[in-house]
Amino acid sequence: MRYITIALSKGRLAKKALEMFEHIGITCEEMKDEKTRKLIFTNEQLGLKFFLAKPSDVPTYVEYGAADIGIVGKDTILEEGRKLYEVLDLNTGKCKMCVCGPQSAKDKLQHHELIRVATKYPNIAKDYFYNKKHQTVEIIKLNGSVELAPIVGLSEVIVDIVETGATLKENGLSVLEEVCPLSARMVVNQVSMKMENERINTIIMDLRNYLQYGGSI
Numbered sequence: 001m002r003y004i005t006i007a008l009s010k011g012r013l014a015k016k017a018l019e020m021f022e023h024i025g026i027t028c029e030e031m032k033d034e035k036t037r038k039l040i041f042t043n044e045q046l047g048l049k050f051f052l053a054k055p056s057d058v059p060t061y062v063e064y065g066a067a068d069i070g071i072v073g074k075d076t077i078l079e080e081g082r083k084l085y086e087v088l089d090l091n092t093g094k095c096k097m098c099v100c101g102p103q104s105a106k107d108k109l110q111h112h113e114l115i116r117v118a119t120k121y122p123n124i125a126k127d128y129f130y131n132k133k134h135q136t137v138e139i140i141k142l143n144g145s146v147e148l149a150p151i152v153g154l155s156e157v158i159v160d161i162v163e164t165g166a167t168l169k170e171n172g173l174s175v176l177e178e179v180c181p182l183s184a185r186m187v188v189n190q191v192s193m194k195m196e197n198e199r200i201n202t203i204i205m206d207l208r209n210y211l212q213y214g215g216s217i
């Protein structure tokens, strides 16, 4: 039996995903040791391997088949645009991708002015403004603390994740437009889905049943 390899997004989501796998009988004791510097963990009985990767790299591992399955946020799936199957909404890590800024930017958005948009998600921003809104904008890629951009005059608006809205509020910004809802998803390599259909489908069905009957992660 060949190993099925599962790539988890490092951080909070990995912890939640492991709890969820435990509920369907897939455990990986080795991985719970928070001090370990090991990168890959094996459950020999089940023929499974787990590894932790930077969230934005998870779709890459899955597209190339280095991982059969990935657990990753919809934001990353959309931004990376990799070829893979998105098979399950895990209903956790729920938030929204939004266009945000000071209220004064609302008019500029409505009048389709040539504005600057700062974001960690240039592909999502491009798709939203160019393909959905048909508005020409200048997109500026940042790597974090994106809320700073409109405050210091780098851009008129941002495209960013809003969860509780606290970061926006504390910085005098608000949601101006909603781009799309987000949550954690399970993704599968397209070849693995065919070659290991039975084993992968069992995992999907077990998780779907667990989530459907009140289980949460």
Ligand code: PRP
Pocket (backbone or CB within 6 Å): 120, 143, 144, 145, 146, 147, 160, 161, 162, 163, 164, 165, 166, 167, 168
């Ligand atoms: C994310 C996001 C927002 C914030 C939203 O940032 O980019 O800044 O969380 O959460 P809230 O609506 O609950 O305030 P993250 O903490 O991932 O760090 P970053 O600034 O490096 O993107």
